[in-house]
Amino acid sequence: MEPLDLIINEFLKRFYIIYIIFGLSILLMVVTFIMVRLKQTNTKIIETSTxxxxxxxxxxxxxxxxxxxxxxxxxxxxxxxxxxxxxxxx
Incomplete structure (x- = not known):
């Protein structure tokens, strides 16, 4: 491989690792938000129905x-x- 190809491949590997970590952190925030909202909603449903x-x-x-x-x-x-x-x- 050419030296430029090695540099580009290394750059792309780092970029995708950062991209995946960023995407997973956003996904974790969304899941956490949904779980909190579901707990609040379930509490209201249980209080109402009982x-x-x-x-x-x-x-x-x-x-x-x-x-x-x-x-x-x-x-x-x-x-x-x-x-x-x-x-x-x-």
Missing amino acids: SYNEKTCPQCGGKLIQKNGKYGAFMGCSSYPRCKHTASID
Whole structure:
């Protein structure tokens, strides 16, 4: 090989190593951000879906739980989808 080819090959090796390390660090930041957001979302879902009342569903006798919909919070039967009873929150 020519000396210039050796220099270019060495440069490209270093460039790709730096490029790969940079790409992996960005990927790690994105994955970390997504994991944090998922933990926050899961916490909200668990808090919402487990907020039971002593109220029972008048249609099937199941428990009414607080849920969030596109129009806000409401009470829904825990037996969903078998029972589709809903009630507004007082």
